[in-house]
Amino acid sequence: MIVLAVLRHDQRLADMAGGNNVSESTVRRWRDELIALLAAQAPRLDRALKKVAKQSGEVVLIDGTLIPTQRRAGKADRRNYSAKHRHHGLHFLALTDEKGRLIWLSAARPGRTHDNTAARHDHILAHLRAAGLGALADLGFRGLDNDVRDPVIVTGFHASRAHKLTPGQKTANRILATERAPVEHGFAHLKN
Template sequence: MKKNNHPVEGPDGLVCTARLPLSSATLNWLAGLIRGHLKKIRSRWRALPQGRIAALVLAVLRCDQRPGDLAGGNGIHRTTVTRWVREAVGLLAARAPRLDRALKKIARQGGGMVLLDGTLIRTRRRSGKENRKNYSGKSKCHGLLVIALTDDRGRLLRVSAARPGRTSEITACRHDQLTAKLRAAGLGAIADLGFVGLDDSGPDTGPAVITGYKAARNRPLTRGQKLSNTALAAVRAPVEHGFAHLKNWRVLGKVRTDPTWATALVRALLVLTNREVSR
C-alpha cells in the first residue's frame, strides 16, 4: 500500500480567485505609493508587479487572507507576502494625520466640535505575564485599546496608539494630552460616559470634553438629565459609523501578530478607510 503524504498547501494545491469589496482607485493609489517607494530605495526588481503586490496587501487587510494561501496562488514564498504587507502598512501609516494637525484642520473648516470614543481590538491570548496587561475587564476579552476622533459626520480624523486592553480610556487620552490640544485648537469634544472625569477644567473655563450624566444608587437621574443624555447619544451616533468603517477591514477581527505592530496597522487602515469613504 502506497502512502500519499503530499502536503495540503503547496505548489500543487488548487487556486481560486475572489472579489475584493474595494474600488480600483484605492488599488491604483496603493500601487502608485509602492512604486514611488521602490523608486526611492532604488529597488529595480520584485517578484510581482506593483499592482499585484497592492492587490495581495489589500486582500490580507480587507479579507484577512492568510499570506501562505496568497503566496501559493502566486508562486512566491509566504514570508515574501508578509514582508510586502508590512512594507505597505509602514508606508500608509506614515501618511496618517497627527492629532494637532487634524484638530487645526477642523478648526480651519469652521467646525466647532469633534466626537470622541474608544474601542477594543481583540488579540490572541498570550502566555505568561504578557497575557495580563492585554485583558480588558470591561469587555471580558484580550485586546488593545484604541481612541478615535471623528468629525460631526463620522469621518475618522485620527486614531491613537494601540495600548494594552487594561488601560482605561481616560488614561489613554491624558497620555496624549487631548484636552490641552482641544483647547489650543479652540474645539470641543463630545464623548460617552466612559470619559466622565477627563476634563479637569476650572469653573471659569468652558469644558473641552462634554459627557452625559451618570446615575448613582442614592442619586437617580432627573428628567432633564435623561433628556440631555438622549440628545448627546443622538449627536454621538456618527462616531459609531466611523468605527464600523474601520472594522470592515477584517484583519482587525483578531490581531494575530505582534501587538506592537498594531499601532501602525490601525493608522494604515485609517488612511485606506478615508480614501474609500471619501470616494
Template sequence: MPTKTVPAGNHTELVYQCRLPLSTQTLRYLTGLLGAHLKKIKSRWRKLPTGRITVIVLAALRHDQRLADLAGGNAVSRTTVDRWLKEMIDLLAARAPRLERVLAKIAREGGSVVLLDGSLMSTQRRTGLPMRRRWSAKHKRHGLLVIALTDIKGRLLWTSTARPARGSEITACRHDGLVSRLREAGLAAVADLGFVGLDDDTGDPAVITGYKKPKGKKLSPAKKLVNQLIAAERAVCEHAFAHLKNWRVLTRLRLDVKWATRLVRALMILNQHEIAR
C-alpha cells in the same frame, strides 16, 4: 499488538479563489504607493508584480488570511508575505496625520466639535506580566486600547497609540494631552460616559459628556434628554469604529503588539480611501 496503517496517498495542495469586497480605487491607490516606494529605494524586482502584492496584503488585512496560506497559494515563502505586509503597513501609517494638524485643520475649516471614543483591540493570550497589563476588566478579555477622533460625519481623523487595556480611556487621553490640545485649537469633543472626569473645568469644558445615574437615584428628565441628544450625535462615531473593524485583522491581533499602533493608523488611511469612493 502492532498494527499497520495505510498511507494517506499523495499530498495535494488545493488553491481556491475568494472575493475581496474592496473598491478598485483602494487597489490603485495602494499599488501606486508601493510602486513609488520601490522606485524611491531603487528596488529592481520583486517575486510578484506590485498589483499582485497589493491584493495579497489586502487579503491579509481584510480577511485576516493566514500568511502561510497566502504564501502557499502564490508560490512564495511566508517570510516574504510577512515582509510585504509590514512594508505596506509602514507606508500607510506614515501618512496618518498628527493630532495637532488634525485639530488645526478642523478649526481652519470652521468646525467646532469633534467626536471622541475608545475601543478595545483584542490580542492573543500569552503568559507573562505584559499580558496582565492587557487584561480589560470592562471587556473581560486581553487587548489594547485605542482612542480615536472623528468629525461630525463619522470620518476617522486620528487614532492614538495602542496602549495596554488595563488602563482607562481617561488615562490614555491624558497621555496624549488631549484636553489641552483641544483648548489650544478652540474645539470641543463630545464623548460617552467613560470620559466623565477627563476635563475638570465644569464652567467651560473641552470634553462634553452626559450624566451618570447616581447610586440609588434616578436622573431628572432634563438630564435624560441631554444623554439622548449626546447619544444621537455620537452614533456616527460608533459607525466609524464599526467600519474600521470590518478589517478582520483587528478581530484578534496576531502580529507583534509593537505593530498595533501602525496597523490601526494604516487601516484608518485605507478606510478613508474606501469610504471616499
C-alpha cells in the same frame, strides 16, 4: 494580498508564508513596510484638529473602541485582554466630525487601556484647547476635563445608587447620546 490577509484577518505570518511559498521573514518585512507606509499617511492630531477648526468646525466627537484580535498563547497577551469586553483586542481612540467622518485615529494600545488613560497619553485635552474646539464624549471620558467654567470635553451625567438622575439630567444624557451617534457610525465603517 498576503499582507492584507495578515492585517485584516489577524492571520499568523507562518501560515500565510507557508501557503504562498515565501518565507515568514519575507511576509514580516512586507507587513512592516506596509504599516510604515500607512502610518506615514496618517494625519497628526494637532494638524487634523486645526483643519477642522479652519473649516468652521466647533465640535468633534471622541470615543474609544476595542478591535478584537485572536488570543495568542502565553502570558505576553494578557495585557490585550479587556475585562470590560471579556475579549482580547487592541484599543483605539478616534475623533470624528459631526457627520461621523473619521478625522484622526490613535495608535493601537493594549486592550486593557481605558479611554481616559489613552486620551491623557495622547494629550487630547491640550490639543483641543490649542485648536479652540470642543468634544462630545461618553462617560468613559468622565474626569478628563475638570474645568467646570469652560469645559472642552462634554460628557453625560453619571448615576449611582445613592445619586439618581433628575429628569433634566436624563434628558441631557439623551440629547448627548443623539449628538454622539455619528462617532459610532465612524467606528462601524472602520471595523468593516
